[in-house]
Amino acid sequence: MSRNKVLNEKIKDERREQILTTALRLFTKQGLAGTRITEISAKTGISQGLIYHYFRSKEEIFTTLIREAIEKINTAALELEKQPLTAKEKIQLALDGLLKGFDKKSETSDFYFIITHAAISENIPAEAKEIIATQNEIKYHVMARIFSQGQKEGSVKNHNAYEMAALLFSTINGLALHKAIYGKGYKMPNKNILLSMFLND
Amino acid sequence: MSRNKVLNEKIKDERREQILTTALRLFTKQGLAGTRITEISAKTGISQGLIYHYFRSKEEIFTTLIREAIEKINTAALELEKQPLTAKEKIQLALDGLLKGFDKKSETSDFYFIITHAAISENIPAEAKEIIATQNEIKYHVMARIFSQGQKEGSVKNHNAYEMAALLFSTINGLALHKAIYGKGYKMPNKNILLSMFLND
DNA sequence: GTCTATATCCAGATAGAC
DNA sequence: GTCTATCTGGATATAGAC
Numbered sequence: 001m002s003r004n005k006v007l008n009e010k011i012k013d014e015r016r017e018q019i020l021t022t023a024l025r026l027f028t029k030q031g032l033a034g035t036r037i038t039e040i041s042a043k044t045g046i047s048q049g050l051i052y053h054y055f056r057s058k059e060e061i062f063t064t065l066i067r068e069a070i071e072k073i074n075t076a077a078l079e080l081e082k083q084p085l086t087a088k089e090k091i092q093l094a095l096d097g098l099l100k101g102f103d104k105k106s107e108t109s110d111f112y113f114i115i116t117h118a119a120i121s122e123n124i125p126a127e128a129k130e131i132i133a134t135q136n137e138i139k140y141h142v143m144a145r146i147f148s149q150g151q152k153e154g155s156v157k158n159h160n161a162y163e164m165a166a167l168l169f170s171t172i173n174g175l176a177l178h179k180a181i182y183g184k185g186y187k188m189p190n191k192n193i194l195l196s197m198f199l200n201d
Numbered sequence: 202m203s204r205n206k207v208l209n210e211k212i213k214d215e216r217r218e219q220i221l222t223t224a225l226r227l228f229t230k231q232g233l234a235g236t237r238i239t240e241i242s243a244k245t246g247i248s249q250g251l252i253y254h255y256f257r258s259k260e261e262i263f264t265t266l267i268r269e270a271i272e273k274i275n276t277a278a279l280e281l282e283k284q285p286l287t288a289k290e291k292i293q294l295a296l297d298g299l300l301k302g303f304d305k306k307s308e309t310s311d312f313y314f315i316i317t318h319a320a321i322s323e324n325i326p327a328e329a330k331e332i333i334a335t336q337n338e339i340k341y342h343v344m345a346r347i348f349s350q351g352q353k354e355g356s357v358k359n360h361n362a363y364e365m366a367a368l369l370f371s372t373i374n375g376l377a378l379h380k381a382i383y384g385k386g387y388k389m390p391n392k393n394i395l396l397s398m399f400l401n402d
Numbered sequence: 403g404t405c406t407a408t409a410t411c412c413a414g415a416t417a418g419a420c
Numbered sequence: 421g422t423c424t425a426t427c428t429g430g431a432t433a434t435a436g437a438c
Binding site: 028029030031032033034113116119120121122123157159163166167169170171172173174175177178180181182186189193194196197 | 229230231232233234235314317320321322323324358360364367368370371372373374375376378379381382383387390394395397398
């Protein structure tokens with residue numbers, strides 16, 4: 001590849017990323033239907049026409065983000081699972097990571113939101129629906145396995161493991177929403193309070 | 202008022218209610234921007250033109266619902282507070298009521314959702330924003346007072362009362378979302394698991 | 403009070419020049 | 421690769437007949 005081609009590729013990738021990052025923030029705040037392609041154009045400084053050079057439609061941007069978000073979260077969960085740690089340690093790490101991630105309003109929270117948004121909404125592209133239907137529960141299964149491990153080790157309470165996983169992610173999700181709404185003023189709770197739902201003392 | 206007038210008033214009220222109920226369900230599933238006035242018309246069987254006889258705009262329907270929802274929830278919280286019960290009993294009642302309410306997918310859950318939706322969204326009518334900003338935190342204050350009472354009584358853990366209230370509603374909200382997404386298959390957890398975050402044992 | 407028909411507007415997507 | 425100008429469709433809201 002010539003010098004110029006390499007450079008062009010780089011610009012292309014950057015533009016693409018710019019569009020995705022901006023769209024992510026807008027989608028989480030306004031939803032798919034509530035976000036105008038004009039806004040993405042304005043906030044990125046990329047002309048409306050050019051956006052269609054990178055993505056076929058608004059829906060495609062959305063679907064791309066859903067795919068990325070789910071993949072990112074699942075990968076993190078699977079990474080955690082295979083650490084050589086006790087279940088108790090893994091659970092603490094998970095909660096800590098999630099709470100911290102939300103507290104500093106990183107992209108992590110937006111990734112969580114857009115998934116939640118897509119999961120409740122009826123008006124999202126079929127492809128995004130499909131991804132959610134098949135991939136979103138992976139993290140629940142991973143977490144359930146960790147809880148099972150913990151029950152064998154004696155550190156985790158004896159409720160149904162999958163239900164505990166669902167409870168964990170639901171709680172985190174609820175807190176993340178709260179944080180998003182009430183913003184900087186609100187500090188995520190200490191992980192120990194949440195841990196009392198899951199661990200024997 | 203003549204006989205016919207009374208009857209007309211009744212029909213008018215019913216139509217109004219019909220529009221609101223239908224709109225509520227649609228808004229929670231699709232958001233404000235994602236819901237078409239045509240859909241409300243189709244699902245109620247009320248012609249599009251007639252809807253504008255009852256409400257000035259889609260936004261007005263939305264704002265009306267927000268007002269109703271917040272009022273309903275705040276009233277319930279204040280009612281609970283003034284019962285002659287121990288704090289522990291009040292907390293149990295609150296959790297039980299909320300979990301049960303969500304489990305049978307009553308309007309209660311939709312009321313919660315539309316508030317959450319409005320609270321995160323940037324694209325909602327100014328009036329709705331205003332209501333949320335001033336009225337939505339009332340339930341947090343009420344619940345915080347109940348937690349304080351419980352701390353005096355010795356039943357509640359010694360964390361910041363307001364933060365516990367926020368945690369309680371966030372958790373409930375997260376679970377309600379989860380329920381809405383995974384539907385009938387999912388049963389809300391037993392209240393005792395959640396109680397372990399708040400009560401001394 | 404209720405419907406049908408219509409005006410108006412605006413957003414998504416495309417075409418074509420540079 | 422990038423922009424501006426434009427087409428097209430669909431949604432909100434209104435007008436006017438019954």
